Amino acid sequence: MRITERGYTLYYYDGGGIDKIVYFFTENRGVLPAIAKGAKKSKNRFGGNLEPLNEVEIILYEKENREMPIIEKVNIINENFSLFEDFDSFNYLMTIADIIIKFTPHNIKQEKLYRLFSAVLSALKKGVNIEKLFSYFIIWFLRIEGMLPEFSRCYNCGKEFKNFEDFYVSEDGSSLLCSDCKSSKSIYIPSSFKIFYQLTKSMAPVECSSIEFKESEKIRKFLIKLLKIYGEKNLKSFKYLEKLSD
Ligand SMILES: [Zn+2]
CATH class of the missing domain: 2.40.50.140 (Nucleic acid-binding proteins)
Incomplete structure (x- = not known):
């Protein structure tokens, strides 16, 4: 056929x-x-x-x-041949491709993820910074797949997650913990993550140009840690991004 x-x-x-x-x-x-x-x-x-x-x-x-x-x-x-002119962009984009191939089921419609991918590529063509777009993509990818904890309150004691306060994600990636309730294996959330996370909730990828993106390296590494937990594997493409410093 x-x-x-x-x-x-x-x-x-x-x-x-x-x-x-x-x-x-x-x-x-x-x-x-x-x-x-x-x-x-x-x-x-x-x-x-x-x-x-x-x-x-x-x-x-x-x-x-x-x-x-x-x-x-x-x-x-x-x-989209022009997207490959920059070496970093190329590696970020190939990591996104790798995540889609390895972490989603094949031959099944992925409507939201398709729209996200398409919007990220078009924002990149309009000149939005690839690092921001990469972190934007990962946050939304995890959210679409139902793999992102709610960044609002400590799962254990209910303490509110405030900007620039020390907070953690549990070892299995499922819940948010405050500094009193964390264990030694909990994953530290970079202090500026919450602001970026909240902005991505309401902004389209193309609007990311205007966002101030502090601690981009820490945020990227934090998101890759979450991806590894949720995908239950490491990808070769993660290694390049983990080595990359800002
Ligand atoms: Zn707590």
């Missing part, structure tokens, strides 16, 4: 032989892996159309009993 999907190319890897496996993030089916036959040959029919992050129309051939559909054609609708 021939089907057409719309979405973004996330990335591809060698599929053995002369083929590539391409991961798309589609509007209707979430993460969709597919085979690009012969794509590793220097002269192939896909040309540059499989490069990551472009918005594309994908024509696929799908057999009922076959695991992965075969790509017939990829047409670029909106090109």
